[in-house]
Amino acid sequence: MRMTAAVAGLVLMVAACGGGADAPAADPAATPEPAAPAAAMGATHDVNMVLEGSAYLYVPASLTIKSGDVVVFHNVSGGPHNVQFYPDSIPAGAQEILAAAMPNQMSPLAGELLVEPNATYTISFAGAPAGDYAFMCLPHLAMNMRGKITVTP
Numbered sequence: 001m002r003m004t005a006a007v008a009g010l011v012l013m014v015a016a017c018g019g020g021a022d023a024p025a026a027d028p029a030a031t032p033e034p035a036a037p038a039a040a041m042g043a044t045h046d047v048n049m050v051l052e053g054s055a056y057l058y059v060p061a062s063l064t065i066k067s068g069d070v071v072v073f074h075n076v077s078g079g080p081h082n083v084q085f086y087p088d089s090i091p092a093g094a095q096e097i098l099a100a101a102m103p104n105q106m107s108p109l110a111g112e113l114l115v116e117p118n119a120t121y122t123i124s125f126a127g128a129p130a131g132d133y134a135f136m137c138l139p140h141l142a143m144n145m146r147g148k149i150t151v152t153p
Contacts, residue, residue: 041126042068047147049114049137051078056140058147067128067151073121075114081137081145083121084110091131091151098133101125110138125151 043066048059056078065071075081085098087109095109101124104112111121130153137145 041070041124042066044070044072046072046074048074048076049079049081049145050076056081056137056143056145058135058137058145061147062150063147064150064152065125067130067153068124068126069151070122070124071149073111073114073123075117075119077117078140079117079119080113080115080139082106082111082113082139083123083135083147084138085133085135089132089134091129091133093129094131094133097125097128098123101128106138113139125149 045063045065047063050057050059058073063071073081073083084107087095090098090109098109099105102109102111106112111123114121128151130151133149133151135147135149
């Protein structure tokens with residue numbers, strides 16, 4: 001980044017000091033418009049992934065959000081953890097929306113493993129249909145690490 005800025009500055013200096021004909025003045029009409037602000041997102045909700053005693057848990061295990069909200073899963077203790085939705089336990093039409101909102105998937109509807117302490121995984125529910133979204137932690141499924149997000153309009 002610094003190298004790019006230094007090169008750009010050097011090119012600008014050379015162009016300004018070059019002994020050729022004067023460059024035409026910049027056309028103010030050609031100045032690009034500033035980018036429009038991103039659409040406002042809904043609320044952000046936190047879900048901790050923890051090991052308490054011998055129990056692996058999502059805290060909270062049940063969460064109600066609005067369509068457009070964002071859920072941030074935090075690897076607090078007992079990792080690695082992930083979040084994986086059950087394809088047969090989400091509303092019709094939700095699979096494509098979740099797939100687009102889940103980066104670095106291990107498999108369909110399975111978020112990446114969070115290995116590092118305090119790592120997070122964020123999922124946007126923008127455009128998500130109302131209904132229940134059942135999920136689990138794949139590494140701790142045998143220990144019953146499950147949760148549910150209910151999306152309301």
